[in-house]
Amino acid sequence: MKKLLLLSVMLIFLLVPSVLGQDVQIFLETTQTKIYAGKSGSIEVTVFNNQNFTDTFSITVWPPQLGDVTTSIENPNLRIKAKSNESTKISFSAPECADESTIQFEVSASSTTTNASASQNILLSVLRAFTVxxxxxxxxxxxxxxxxxxxxxxxxxxxxxxxxxxxxxxxxxxxxxxxxxxxxxxxxxxxxxxxxxxxxxxxxxxxxxxxxxxxxxxxxxxxxxxxxxxxxxxxxxKIVNKTSTQSWTDVGILSAVTTIKVKNEGNVPVPIKITTSIPSFVKNLFFTEFEPTLETSKDGWIEYEWDFESVKPGDEVMIKYEIKLLYVWLFALGTVIVVILAFKFVYGPTVVKKYKPITPTLGKEITIALEIKNKIRHEIENVEVKDFVPALFEVSERFDTVRPESIKKVKGGTVLTWKFNLLKPLEERVLTYKIKPKMEISGTFKLPNAYVKYLDRKKEVKSIVSKSILIKA
Structure with missing residues (x-):
């Protein structure tokens, strides 16, 4: 209805401009409108150029801003042909927190070449949909x-x-x-x-x-x-790539178990790689339930690597491996035993049995030597040396060194015994005796070990034995 009325008025002015006697006229879509706070609204403005020539008209709103309400013009300059009209839009906006009010604005159209102008007033009501x-x-x-x-x-x-x-x-x-x-x-x-x-x-x-x-x-x-x-x-x-690592080893009697945990402390999935190295000589003692992704060897060390392609944020991965210490203890025990035996051999009392190589023939004497040496740093007492001569040989009554304390015939041969009260540290005794075959010997004949018995500084009875010797005919 409003648009029909506006068109009727516009038609009257187009047909009888001379009656009105104005060079420019302005018409508003409505002279009263409303908007809600936080929203905007617009009205259409039509300007008539009643002059006999084309002219440009400046469109203004006064005041351009009043209180919280602001205005804007879609096209502030209208180029209008003679006896014609053009339209533009004027928008009104109120902020969300504008209070309810009613404001009057003046809309004007002014020629940029003449003094022709026209204006109309509009009442704008600002409403609120909600109090807050x-x-x-x-x-x-x-x-x-x-x-x-x-x-x-x-x-x-x-x-x-x-x-x-x-x-x-x-x-x-x-x-x-x-x-x-x-x-x-x-x-x-x-x-x-x-x-x-x-x-x-x-x-x-x-x-x-x-x-x-x-x-x-x-x-x-x-x-x-x-x-x-x-x-x-x-x-x-932000994207955060961060991991934390914990590792510890639980050592028992039979094994040492190492645990390594790596946690994704970031906020995106990440690949995680865990590595550890062990000496090459314990490779055969290494056991794990988690098969390594990669194994490399360099400079006497073996490096194991476990790869995890994508670990979610907050998740952790863990590997465990074990070194079997039982084998280490056995190896260490064997080493200690060898060292102790070697120490005793090098630093304890010793007895060596030997002979001067000759071809043994019937009635020809063979000289046997027993070398007893105290290699420890204290005296040994009640030293008794015994050697056995098989019945195949006869013991000569001539002795180049100390004569045995006893020469006793026993079943199968003769036992020679020497006794000393003590042997000082590093003191050495060489005992010799001669034997001769009672018959012709062919091949190889073995003379048994010589024995030495003594008391150490703790008054404990100890004994040592020599190696046997082989006599070749």
Whole structure:
């Protein structure tokens, strides 16, 4: 109906401009309009050029801003042919927290070449859909944030009107893509007129919060849960690549078990590599339930490597390997025994039996020597040396050194015995005796070991024995 009326008026002015006697005329779509706080609206403005030539007209709104309301013109300069018209739009905007009011604006059209001008007034009413608005929304951090950090979210709720607000609700959501990772809900009691309430929440991102752009939004809802206002901010979560390693060894009597744990402390999946090295000589003592990915050997060491392609944030991988100490103990025990025997051989009393190589023939004497030496650093007492001569040989009654204390015929041969009260440290005695075959000998004949018995410094009876000797015919 309004458009039909406007077209009728426009037609009258086109047909009878001389009657009106104006060079320019301006018509508004309506002289009264309304907008809601936080929204914008527009009206159409038509300008008539009643002159006999084409002209440019400047479109203005006065005041361009009044209170919280701002204006804008779609095309502030209209080029209009003679006896013709053109239209543009004027927009009005009010912020979300604007109070309700009625404002008058003047819309003018002025020729840029002549003094021709015209104007019309419009009344604008600013209305509120809800009493309370979100006047501000802040984060205590912007740009980037790291896992395990906290974020303070502050919302300013304002009642710009002159009346008490109703009870309402706010909801704060923390979202990654379309997934909500955290939220806060609260019922807000009525806010006094012309006052602001500040509400803050602290959100703690997890230790392994996923990287990406997070949206922080606040929603204001009425008592019926209808959305009345919304604001949001964004913040980026950094990519963190970080791992931690723990290792320890439990040593028992029979084995040593080493455990290695590696944890993904970051917020993205990562590949993990575990390595360990052991000396090459314990390779055969190495056992593990987890087959190594790679084994390399260099400079007397063996390195084992376990590869895990993708470990999720917060997950850990673990390997265990064992060194069997039983074999080590056996090896060490054998080594100790060898050392002790070698020590005794090198540093203890010794007896060596030998003879001068000759071809043994019937009636020809063979000289046998027994060399007894005390290699330890203390005296040995009650030294008794015994040697046995098989019955095949006869013992000569001539002795080049000390004569035996006894020469005793026994079954199968003769026993020679020498006795000394003591042997001092590093003292050596050489005992010799002669034997001769009672018959012709062919091949090889073995003379048995010689024995030495003595008391050590602890008065314990000890004995040593020589090696046997072979006589070749």
């Amino acid at each position: 608005c979100i006047s501000d929304f802040k984060l205590d951090k912007y740009g980037e944030i790291e896992p395990n950090e906290s974020l303070k979210i502050t919302t300013y709720l304002t009642n710009p009107t002159s009346k008490l607000s109703p009870q309402f609700f706010i909801q704060v959501n923390i979202k990654l893509e379309n997934r909500t990772v955290g939220s806060f809900d609260e019922t807000i009691q009525p806010i006094l007129q012309k006052s602001t309430k500040i509400v803050s929440y602290v959100y703690n991102f997890s230790e392994h919060a996923s990287p990406g752009r997070y949206r922080i939004e606040v929603l204001l809802k009425d008592e019926l849960n209808n959305l009345k206002a919304r604001k949001e901010e964004t913040i980026n979560m």
